[in-house]
Amino acid sequence: MVLFSYILLTVIFFMIYLFLTWNFTYWSIRGIKGPKPLPLFGSFPGLVTNKQHFADDINNIYRKYKNCESYVGVFLLRSPLLMLLEPQLVHDVFVTAFKHFSSNDVAKLIDKNKDPLLICNPFLLSDQEWREQRSLVSPGFTIARMRSSYGTMQLVCKSWCEFLKHQMNIHSKDGLNGKDIALHFTAENIARSVLGISEITLVDQITKNMKMLSENNNVFILYTIMAGILPKIINIFKVKFIPSKCEDFFKKLIQEALKIYLESSTKRRDFMDHLMSLKKTHNLSEQNLISHTMTFLIDGLDTSATVISHCLFLLGRYQTVQKRLRKEIVNNSINGEICFETLNELPYLNACVYESIRILPPGLWSIKRCTVPYTFTNKNGGKVSLAIGDSVMIPIYAIHHDENHYCNPDRFQPERFLTEDGNNLKLLRNIGAFLGFGDGPRMCLGINFATIQTKVAIASIISQFSVTLNVKTKPFVKLDPKYFLTQQDGGVWLNFSERRYIT
Numbered sequence: 245m246v247l248f249s250y251i252l253l254t255v256i257f258f259m260i261y262l263f264l265t266w267n268f269t270y271w272s273i274r275g276i277k278g279p280k281p282l283p284l285f286g287s288f289p290g291l292v293t294n295k296q297h298f299a300d301d302i303n304n305i306y307r308k309y310k311n312c313e314s315y316v317g318v319f320l321l322r323s324p325l326l327m328l329l330e331p332q333l334v335h336d337v338f339v340t341a342f343k344h345f346s347s348n349d350v351a352k353l354i355d356k357n358k359d360p361l362l363i364c365n366p367f368l369l370s371d372q373e374w375r376e377q378r379s380l381v382s383p384g385f386t387i388a389r390m391r392s393s394y395g396t397m398q399l400v401c402k403s404w405c406e407f408l409k410h411q412m413n414i415h416s417k418d419g420l421n422g423k424d425i426a427l428h429f430t431a432e433n434i435a436r437s438v439l440g441i442s443e444i445t446l447v448d449q450i451t452k453n454m455k456m457l458s459e460n461n462n463v464f465i466l467y468t469i470m471a472g473i474l475p476k477i478i479n480i481f482k483v484k485f486i487p488s489k490c491e492d493f494f495k496k497l498i499q500e501a502l503k504i505y506l507e508s509s510t511k512r513r514d515f516m517d518h519l520m521s522l523k524k525t526h527n528l529s530e531q532n533l534i535s536h537t538m539t540f541l542i543d544g545l546d547t548s549a550t551v552i553s554h555c556l557f558l559l560g561r562y563q564t565v566q567k568r569l570r571k572e573i574v575n576n577s578i579n580g581e582i583c584f585e586t587l588n589e590l591p592y593l594n595a596c597v598y599e600s601i602r603i604l605p606p607g608l609w610s611i612k613r614c615t616v617p618y619t620f621t622n623k624n625g626g627k628v629s630l631a632i633g634d635s636v637m638i639p640i641y642a643i644h645h646d647e648n649h650y651c652n653p654d655r656f657q658p659e660r661f662l663t664e665d666g667n668n669l670k671l672l673r674n675i676g677a678f679l680g681f682g683d684g685p686r687m688c689l690g691i692n693f694a695t696i697q698t699k700v701a702i703a704s705i706i707s708q709f710s711v712t713l714n715v716k717t718k719p720f721v722k723l724d725p726k727y728f729l730t731q732q733d734g735g736v737w738l739n740f741s742e743r744r745y746i747t
C-alpha cells in the first residue's frame with residue numbers, strides 16, 4: 245500500500261512537471277537562444293518569489309544577452325515571449341512595423357461584457373475598434389483644450405500646497421509619503437479640471453478606489469498568473485478587472501460629472517466638452533461617455549502620480565538639480581505664477597520630468613501581440629518568424645538603464661535631455677531608446693495632459709518648498725519587489741520645508 249502511494253505520488257509529480265515544462269522547447273527548436281526556464285517560474289522567478297522586481301529579472305536577461313543577440317526566447321511562467329534586446333527592433337515594433345504588432349497583449353485578459361467601464365479604453369482595444377475610439381477621443385487631448393483647464397490646475401496646486409503645509413505640521417518627523425500626496429494631487433486635479441467636481445470628500449474616495457484597483461486587485465493578479473500557467477484559460481473564462489464596488493463608485497462619479505456639465509451655464513472647452521459634442525455628432529451612448537471618461541482615471545491618475553512622486557524623490561536626492569530647477573522656475577514666474585505657454589517651454593523642468601520617467605518609468609515593460617506575421621533578423625544573421633498570436637516583450641526599464649544609451653544610467657542627470665536644438669528626446673525616441681510614453685500610432689494618448697499636470701505640480705512644489713529625503717527613504721534607485729507597478733523600494737518619504745524668501 246505504501247509502495248503504491250509512493251508510485252502514485254511520483255507519477256502525479258512527474259505529470260505536473262511535464263505539464264509545466266513541455267513547451268519550454270518552444271524557442272530552442274526555432275534556434276533562438278535564451279535563459280533556461282524554471283518549472284512554474286519560467287524566466288522570471290521574481291514574479292513568484294518577490295525577491296527582486298519582475299523588471300529587474302528582465303534587466304538581468306537583457307544585460308546578459310544584449311551584446312550577442314538581438315532577441316531571446318523567454319517564458320512568462322509557461323507562456324513563450326520573444327524579448328527584444330535591440331532598440332532598433334523595438335522602434336520597428338512601435339512604429340515602422342506597427343501593423344504587425346498593433347495589439348496590446350493585456351487586452352486578451354479583459355472581457356468587455358464584464359467590464360463595461362473599459363469598453364472604449366484605447367489601450368485595451370484592437371484593430372478597427374481601436375482605430376475608431378482613438379480617433380474619436382484624440383481631439384479631446386489637444387494643447388488648446390489643456391490650456392483651457394490650466395487656470396483650474398493652478399487653483400488645485402494652491403490648495404495642494406496648503407494641504408502639504410498642514411500635513412507637514414502633523415507629520416514633521418515621519419515625512420510625507422510621496423505617492424500618497426501625489427495621488428491626492430492627481431485625483432483632485434482630474435476631478436476638478438476634467439470632471440468639474442470639487443467636493444473634497446469625493447477626491448479622497450477617488451484615491452481610495454484607484455488604490456484598490458491598482459494595488460489591491462488580488463483577483464485580477466491571480467487570474468493573470470493563472471493565464472501565464474494555463475494560457476488557454478482565457479478562452480474559457482475571464483474575471484472582472486474592476487471590482488463591482490469600484491465600478492459603482494466610478495459610474496456614479498462620472499454620471500455626476502455629466503450632470504454638472506449639463507447644468508453649468510459657463511461654456512467649457514475641456515475634454516468633457518469634447519465628449520459632449522461627440523454625443524451629439526456621433527450619437528454616443530451614456531455608457532460610452534462614461535467609459536471614455538474612465539480612461540482618464542484609469543490611465544492617467546496613477547501614472548502621473550508615480551512620475552510626480554519619483555521626480556520629487558530624485559530632486560530631493562540631487563539638491564544641485566533642485567536648486568537649478570528652482571532658479572529656472574522662479575526666474576520665469578510673475579507674482580509666483582507661471583503662464584501656460586512659459587510652463588510648456590521651460591527646458592530644465594521638461595528635462596527633469598523626462599529624466600524621472602527614464603529612470604522610473606510607470607510602464608516598465610510592454611507586451612505586444614503579433615497581428616500580421618513578421619520576421620525579425622538577428623545580429624548574427626539568424627531569423628525568426630512570428631505568427632499571429634505570438635507575443636513580443638519590450639524591456640523598457642532595461643533599455644532606459646542601458647549605459648550604451650545613457651552613461652551612468654542610475655544617475656539623475658536631466659542635462660542629457662537638454663541639447664541646443666532641443667532635439668535629444670526626439671533622437672532617443674527615434675532609436676528606440678526612450679519609451680516612457682511608448683511610440684508610434686499607439687503612443688500615450690494623454691501625453692499632453694500628463695506632462696502639463698506633472699510640470700505644474702513640480703513647479704508649484706519646488707518654488708514654495710525645499711524638498712529633502714526623509715531618513716526612511718532609501719537613497720539609491722531600486723524597484724520595490726512587493727509591487728507589480730513602479731515604486732521605489734520602501735516607498736518615497738519626503739520632508740518639505742516652506743521657503744520664505746523666493747530667490
Ligand code: HEM
Binds near residue numbers: 366695
Ligand atoms: C506621466 C504619465 C503617463 C505616462 C508615463 C504614460 C505612459 C503611457 C505608455 C507607456 C503607454 C503605452 C504605449 C504603448 O505601449 O504603445 C500609454 C498609453 C496610453 N495612455 Fe498614457 N501615460 C501617462 C498618462 C496618461 C494620461 C493622463 C492619460 C489620459 C487619458 C493617458 C492615456 C493613455 C491611453 C488612452 C493609452 C493607450 C493608447 C493606445 O493604445 O492607443 N496616459 N501611456
